[in-house]
Amino acid sequence: MKFNYKLQRLCGAYYGNPSTTDTFGGNGQGNGSNLLYTSNGNTLISSVSNRIQVLDLKSNTVRTLPLEARSNIKCMAMSPNDTLLLVVDVNSYAMIINFVRGVVLHRFKFKRKVRYASFSPCGQYIAVTHGKHVQVWFAPNHLRKEFSPLVLHRTYTGQSSDVTRIEWSSDSSVIMACSRDCTARIWTLHTTRDFIPVTLSGHKTQIIGAYFGYDEKNRINSAFTISEDGALVTWNAKVESFEQQPKEDIDLPPSNEFEAQVDDAVDFFSGGANRIKVDFANDDLTQGHHLVEIRWVYGVRHYFNQQGAKVVVTSYNQSSKLLAIGFSSGVFGIYEMPSVSNIHTLSVGSGQLISSCILNSTGEWLALGCPTSQQLLVWEWRSETYILKQRGHAYGMRCMAYSPDGVVVCTGGEDGKIKLWNATSGFCYVTFEQSHQAPVTAVCFANSSVVLTASLDGTVRAHDLHRYRTFKTLTTPTPVQFLSLAVDPSGEIVTAGSMDPFHIYSWNLQTGKLLDVLTGHSGPVCNIAYQQSGGTLASASWDGTVKLWDLYKGDIPTESLQHSSDVVCVACRPDGKEICSGMINGVLSFWDVENAKLKYEIDGRRDITGGRKMNDRMTANNNAASRYFTSVCYSADGSCILAGGNSKYVCIYEVSQQMLLKKFQVTFNRSLDGVLDQLNSKNMTDFGPMDDHADSGDETNYNKIHLPGAKRGDDGSRSGKVEVLTMQVGFSSTGREWATVSGEGLHVYSLDEDMIFDPISLTESVTPDAVMNKLEIGEYGLALRMALHLNEFKLVRRVLENTPFASIPLVVRSIGPEQLERLLQFLGKIMDGSPHVEFYLEWCLELLNSHGIHMDKYRGQFMRAFRSVHKSVQTKHDELKTICNENRYNLDFIEDQARLVTTTTAVKANGMSDE
Template identity: 40%
Template sequence: MKTDFQFSNLLGTVYSRGNLLFTPDGTCLLSPVGNRVSIFDLVNSKSYTLPFAHRKNIARLALNPRGNLLLSVDEDGQAVLTNVPRRITLYHFSFKGAVSALAFAPSGRHFAAGVGRQIEVWHTPSTPDVADGELEFAPFVRHRVYTGHFDNVQSIEWSSDSRFFLSASRDLTARIWSLDPEEGFIPTTLGGHRQAVLGVWFSQDQETIYTVSKDGALFVWKYVLRPDAPEDADADDDNMQWRIVDRHYFMQNNAHVTCASFHAASNLLVAGFSNGIFGIYELPEFTAIQNLSISQNDIDFVSINKTGEWLAFGASKLGQLLVWEWQSESYILKQQGHFDSMNAIAYSPDSQRIITAADDGKIKVWDVNSGFCVVTFTEHMSGVTACEFAKRGNVLFTASLDGSVRAWDLIRYRNFRTFTAPSRLSFSSLAVDPSGEVICAGSIDSFDIHIWSVQTGQLLDRLSGHEGPVASLAFAPDGGTLVSGSWDKTVRLWNIFARTQTSEPLQLMSDILCVAFRPDSKQIAVTTLDGQLTFWSVSDATQQNGLDARHDVSGGRKLTDRRTAANSAGTKSFTTIRYSADGSCILAGGNSKYICLYDVQSGVLVKKFTVSVNLSLDGTQEFLNSRLLTEAGPRGLIDETGEASDLEDRRDTTLPGAQRGDAAARKVRPEIRVPAVAFSPTGRAFCAASTEGLLIYSLDTVFQFDPFDLDITVTPATTLETLAEKDYLKALVMAFRLNERNLIRRVYEAIPVSDIALVVKDMPSVYLSRLLRFVAIQADESPHLEFNLIWIEALLSKHGRWLKDNRGQLEAELRSVDKAVRRIQSELSRLADENVYRIEYLMAQPVEKKEEEERKQLNWGDEDAEGDRDEEMDDDDEDGEEEWIGLE
């Protein structure tokens, strides 16, 4: 089994905090998700997460005008410069302070950062104004520092010519600055607001400035004559100044403005309020266009795309991300992650969807390819603790603390069956018979295992035998055996379909946390509270192997720990385990920042995955910083908000002792946890539910350049030369060696249809999996329908035996081909069904005999007849009539 899994995507959460950005073309939205950045393609309905990760949560993002450089800054002022198209980190940099505002100049040559009360302007790396031959010894060169504000800078806005910029601050003022000294220009302060200024913008002609403050005041500023200037004074700089010419106020019933954005080209101002309402206004008349409620909590940030059609809103309280098209009044994107910790995850049998269940009572279905949430089920009244698919994949079962087990139809998206016990219980574990006929659930309130019939919904039986709460259940893949693990330190094997329901107890040394069946149904894995991972044979109920996992799972020190991370191994254990698709490896996770992959046969640790390096979470750092340890304890546990100026910042909403839940309201520092892991049925990927979201690790991560069996003679030029010589097999192999997708496609499409069978027949087997995967992708993307089907037919007919023998390694490729063929079949059948009646209608139209004879004359008439018709047409033109005499 391959083990080089790489981080692929982050699902389960769409927005944490910080600002939202549209790309220059307005088709993609960049959203900060914890310490990572997710990009949502709004046109193609796909999302992906950039591979880099900050050491703290991201506070600000900025994109250069070309859209290829992304500057992201975390809470501590640590910045990362990224090439967005290639997803490569270029440079790390520190601003040595928290950054509250960030903006690139329209020219792309500079960017401004608000660091506390100061504004720093820096040169953008590799700017066009660098002379030829001049070297840059540092990517970031500071241009100038601007001082004058007395509190944190909240917003920075550049003029369209990049000569001036505006800044808004919490000190109730806005200021006008020039990039370089300008003759006759003096930095100007715009005062008059009674609360912190949130935003300041130039109008399209730069003759007007708009400022918005937190209390809902909008001031309009113009460059006019001073009031004390003489009546006959000239309109020069000595007699002119920026003055308020108009005042407007947002009326929103005790709600204050939390964010605002202005689109100069269309004069649209969008303001978000603390009660979840946003308003769209047209300036300078301040005409209200729309008011809409999108949340029950604060709207943290609003952004407008370049054309002014789409508005993006982020609300961190519930993790909401919305894109609203205000002209058609419709949602382009409406996503929300779980606002409580995830408890269980499940892959669908076709590996295309992932189910997440959380403490907020919601069940979400995520599409793996697009990264979006497809549907959300909210029928459960309490936290959902377990979820499991039926074997076919169209039915999902979930167990909840509200005392119910529910069955969901994933075709019609509805709850079609609810199972309950005679007495009210909180179900914590779940197992589904592979046939989908029987479902079992265990509870922390009762020591019995409840069994229901899926067809009738009736309770069939209650299995007694455990002397403690049932922590975990699992059915054997062949459906013959049920295994249960309990806090009474025993694992029991049940044969529930036999005439006498007997159970075989296996005694262990500690409480059982999780059990898992190997795919061949011959072995079970058990993890216990003392950190041991043991493997047992099902047939003779004996232990085959075991390992001490406490040292592997331990890592990371919490602020409240009195011991170092290395010495805290005694309290660590795995809480969730899953076998790989082929049963050779087992994946384990727990209350730690590590996920471990073990080889089952030898018990060796194959690979260790670090879930997060985010220091904003508790338990991610190995050593505590002694500088942050005070006489009163760690500084992170001390409430330092009592001196804040705003009431909402002073209010303490933390619950003492809370370790999970909403990080924004329940606990200042949430702990890093991995409550659930799951392997893809294809074995090509696995996912892990963590504090930050749903992490997906895959073997199919796209690389820009991933050579295979490469030598110095293989280049794109020699590949094209070989193709020109009509040596198609060699050219295709060379293209696969370079593994450059555009080159492979060019060679692939240049091969004649008559030679496809010969090329496929002689293709080396080492390249067959790559060719199969490439043809499946082409069948989905390219318009050459028959051409791709001929390739698929040739592959299956020429190498069918080899594909069957190596089916385990080619599961993902064969599924992709099957999916592509089924899609083509459905589209063709739908097209035929749509056109069959149209063709019948056209065929049934009567054709007059006279028209047939005339058509014959036109098609097969001799030259004399043609000449006669031409003369008649000329006569017709002279008479000015509108019909052909020859045809009447």
């Protein structure tokens, strides 16, 4: 089993900062960053806390870049050729990323707060807001690393408050910046003779957006600014002629000498290399030079009347002349410029502030981001349809479960909602809104089409994944709060453990009748699990015991396994011969089910310990509130176990050797609490760490006491940090990926897709050229065996697709048992993106016919690979089913036409024979 798992995607949150509780707090870390489109307009880039999501709107897939910022991301900027991505976090730490490869090229820090950044249209400069100033830097080279990647070109000043937004002219020669002092200021990129920076002041509140207007010759002839109070002011650029007044009292040098001195001065300040000789008769001059004789005149004022709602964000598309406005009430509007006529107005939800909006290059798709609900929308205004609509769980996720075929991931949240995620694309396709009235505590699958959920509202509900409805609600005679849930291997008996009283309830899923109430625990039943090979139920409780129940023989427990501390989690090995239990002292215990004896223990306290919270008086190693595992899960073959808990780490252990194989840190986001192992010494005092909010004057905020079991902190606090936790972990049935639930969402880790060289049974004659030679002479079986020895994906795929359809049975029979698992893994991987459905289905059918008995005999060895193939086949089946259902009437019409042609041909043939 390989363990080179990498984070593939972060589901459950596609916009905003779910790791911050103060969405509109004073530190400004709750708002999401801006959204970006690529140059073709088919890919959307969004930030989620300190990670970057890349959403392909054509293929409907999402991926997470394999990098992290230090803290929550504040703003992003993309180069015009889609090669460089600039990311700045809330603490002004920046990264320059090679977007194509997903590699960080440079890291640095700005000295002042950065609110907005933008690449110039030519791609040679980067403009950033730097407090009250605007800094323009030379863009670095994306092909190589440099010692000093950013070189400052110039700092532009003149505004009395923080700059909020920057706008470039189309030829990158003019910059316009908006400020909180209710003004917009215009500069030229390079020093231009006779040009004086212009300040546009005509608003009562801060300016949110400012854009240029152009004439037929691509010259700037207007500008319009939008303020927070919903006012849009149009500014017209008029040519102003200056009369030359003779000045007899000043002794001026000759004109030629005076112009030479001016040119030398301009060369001195601009560097000489970028200066263009001013000649207003020449049409090749930049837009900055045409602004020299321009006088800006106050034009027309428009108002966006939205019942007192404030303008939060704007976006303008120059090619289509469309202006998009987002309001604080959740309403967004699309207007045609320069007439400011309303084309479309829609609300994304009551009270949902729109913090980011952007139009793609063609102006057809409008992307909207709402940080309060972690909602991301892509709206096509012409057809009035959603291209994309994704929304996460409010207040975070709490539990998750993989479907038996590994195609679907079900999550339950603190908001009482149930969401289904496609494991391949990463998108949510179903949400059960009114499922529960309280947080969902447990989720499990009865089969591939039925999912069960338990909640603190005292109900267990069954949901149909074909009709997308709740078809059964299971309750108890007296109201209880459920903490755990499990279903037997047959999918008929549902059991749930409660908090108080400490009982286990079992129902018949088909009839909904309460079958039995199991008693015996003296503490809350926090976790239960079934053996896959029988009807034995294992229940873990805070009373320090794990009880084994045989549901078919009565309510008397067969055994009670005593532990030294409270038990918080339990898991059964797939073969049912071993169970694993986790205690609050960080120890994992492994028990033999048949003999009810302890086999061995793994002390994971040192493995899971890490992270010091802001109010901790001591280091993480000496903290009395020790870390421990709250969720465990066996791998498909039962050789390894995955464990996660109230820590930033998730550990994988080898069971037989009691050895830590690998440890994953789910996040490095410093906006979370408990990420750093050592705190900054400047915040340390004689009484312990100094709180971030100690200077506010409220003594109750300093080292405030948290309630036991509360993970969100004091609800009365104005702001705070969320602690990093992993509530639940789970392996996919294919074994190629696993997932964990944290405060940021659903982290999905999958095996690295890079080629892995396997030198088993290799000789000097086994080379890629030899494989191709065997293909040319028709020895397909030998070519496939040699390609499997080389273990190169592209080579194996080429051999499979070059094998004739009629030769597949013979080639499959030539494969030995030692290469069978490897061939199954390649088939499962190739089928995901291959259009040759029938061809690869024939491979799967022949494998079952020829080697089905061997795979059934050693099912533990082939389970992971077989489930991977089954997942690919199931995905293809669902895709074809959808296409056939949508084209049912077309297929019936084609069938009728074919039948009619056949009948007509037969009639004509009979007529000719009669003649």
